[in-house]
Amino acid sequence: MSKASRILNGALETEFRTVKAMMEIYCKQNHASEKLCSDCEALLLYAETKLDRCPYGENKPTCNKCPIHCYKPEQKQQMKAVMRYSGPRMLIPHPILSIRHLLHERRDVPKKPEAGQSNRSKRKAKSTS
Numbered sequence: 001m002s003k004a005s006r007i008l009n010g011a012l013e014t015e016f017r018t019v020k021a022m023m024e025i026y027c028k029q030n031h032a033s034e035k036l037c038s039d040c041e042a043l044l045l046y047a048e049t050k051l052d053r054c055p056y057g058e059n060k061p062t063c064n065k066c067p068i069h070c071y072k073p074e075q076k077q078q079m080k081a082v083m084r085y086s087g088p089r090m091l092i093p094h095p096i097l098s099i100r101h102l103l104h105e106r107r108d109v110p111k112k113p114e115a116g117q118s119n120r121s122k123r124k125a126k127s128t129s
């Protein structure tokens with residue numbers, strides 16, 4: 001499978017792929033757009049940046065359980081609408097991603113992450129060493 005994100009890896013990349021799939025379902029039905037419309041494209045880019053900077057890194061809990069509120073109110077509202085709409089509609093087109101997400105959601109939130117766990121810090125460490 002080709003990578004959905006140029007910068008994310010592992011669990012974060014899978015998470016990003018899940019968000020992207022949800023946004024595609026949402027946009028198609030609500031914005032009558034075959035590919036993501038520009039608003040949704042912008043929101044997806046925002047989500048990618050947040051995943052990149054998530055202090056939990058690959059240990060990240062699912063967003064709705066996360067104690068760190070990293071989204072701005074506007075984007076948070078938009079993303080909530082996407083999740084609410086697409087969550088129940090994910091199982092048929094994306095069974096593996098949705099089951100993974102449901103299982104992940106039942107896990108406990110990991111304890112506070114140490115510094116330097118985000119994908120971004122690891123990326124930077126790699127590029128400077």
Ligand SMILES: [Zn+2]
Nearest residue numbers: 027031037040
């Ligand atoms: Zn859209």
